[in-house]
Amino acid sequence: MNAAPALLELRNVSKRFERRLDFAGRLARRLGANLRETTVHAVDDVSLSVREGEVVGLVGESGCGKSTLGRVVARILEPSGGERLWRGRPYAQYEGGDSRSERLAVQMIFQDPFASLNPRHRIVDIVGEAPVVHGLIPRRERDAFVARTLERVGMDATLMRRFPHQFSGGQRSRIGIARALAVNPRFLVCDEAVAALDVSIQAQVLNLFIRLREDLKLTYLFISHDLGVIRHVSDRVVVMYLGRVVESGPTAQLYAQPNHPYTAALIEEVPRIDARHRSYVPIRGEIPSPLAPPTGCHFNPRCPHAFERCRAEVPALREVAPGRFSACHLNDVPRT
């Protein structure tokens, strides 16, 4: 390990969403109704560090907290607990005029290329607004700047006066990427950035991400439910289940030899071109509600290897091999 601090680090970050009872609810409770304030632990004590130039894939099923974690990283949400560090210093130290470029250094690319672009703005406004507002470029240079940014993502700059509805899904994805790139970020949080695209267009956009990484020396947190996509773009993979990290490790090793039973099941379930007429052997059960997660290891009701301790005690994320982390009690049981 080198001594340089990670570009981005999360230490024991949690995000809870609480629903408080309104007046009527409190009154009803007074009168004996069975109402409680509910709390969802969307992200529960997650630590993560991303080195400069690295692509970390964050994978999990719906409700596992991967998007919430991405939003916490991108400062869209404030964490309920824990620390976020950028180049070894807490986010909070980057307030004030001088650190503006550092604050802009983390940008987010959203899932839905239809909902994330303002339908009433022209492309030139969508891409050009942020750099002008933040004083990165003077207003009179905006059009030329937008043209350069659009060309960087493989779009025809003469289309910049058009509105979002005049573009296809793949082009809109590129516009979303151009908007993020317009403020010279170092770090992109890509939240299901290719999920809404057709296979042939998805390949084009993934190639764009790979090229931009090399051209601009970008670092990515790549969030996806698609294990094939994650495997293709990531150097390292982090697997989440119901708000917790269950396993992380270098991509090739993690796919070849998953340690956690959940990771193993996920990889097994992925449909593959080369697996023909297979008999699907599904893992049983549903993903539990994050409102009432199971005790102990969250995966225990679905796990084929669960034993007594899994129901009682939360497994800690520990290093099981160099660079490989897993949160599973089975690692304490001697293998037979």
Added chain:
Amino acid sequence: MSARLLEVEGLRTHFFTQAGTLKAVDDVSFAVDRGRVLGLVGESGSGKSMTGYSILGLVDPPGRIVAGSIRLNGTELTTLGASQWRRMRGNRIAMVFQDPMMTLNPVLRIDTQMIETVRAHHDVPRAAALDRCREALVQVGIASPDERLQGYPHQFSGGMRQRVAIAIALVNKPDLIIADEPTTALDVTIQGQILHEMQRLCRESGTALLWITHDLSVIAGLADDVCVMYAGRIVEAGTVDDVLDNPMHPYTRGLLDSVPSSNTPGRPLSQIRGMTPSLLQLGEACAFRERCSRAVDSCRTAPPVRVSGGRSLRCVNPLA
């Protein structure tokens, strides 16, 4: 009784809009045998869903089936009247849609919706209908059917709702189920469970399945045969093994190559350049020629369908 269940021949479904005629389905032919799974694969706008809707007689104006025949067990479907369709839909042919929230009525209990489906087609008492519903729910892997029958759709998770939608499709033991991207909205582990149930049901009951999807890897695991659609036409068809191991149409090849798992991680993916053409501007020529690396002059004329050894292909310059 022959094994051939569904025969679609020369189907053309066109939409007559102010901007012009949109050829959503243009000369599509295929057949499905009893107990077989046919995958209909294509990208958005390829006409795969509209092919499914056409079979079920669900094409709304300004769209219309302008040519072709669809036969189920020898019965011509394109000329059926409204009351004949009512006896056919939900009984002999059933459909499962992508979004189960749209299929299920949010204000009716599951038992009400299921019993309605049974009694629309069979003159049975409510108790007998309920037994059938219970049986169908068990078939799709729902653990406590009695409890679930009392529930409303919003009390179910996405995967559970899709199971209920499949159970409703199954309840009258149809000959054919058309499934339009039924697992696309679901998580990987839940998708695995649903694919498992569907596969088992087809094997056990002899129900044929037309599985419409954009995901070639789902087709690889589930289907026996596959038709690849592009811009309203079937460009290549055959058994899953033949087509996926040895694609002959440049579009099929391109699709297979752009799947991340068939590429070396970290390297640029092979991609198909350009994008899907507008269905309004299609002529007789091959619609893929603008994006094709093997395009030749003769691609400007309508490519003939060549059939050999159980495979069909619509390309003048195929891969070896």
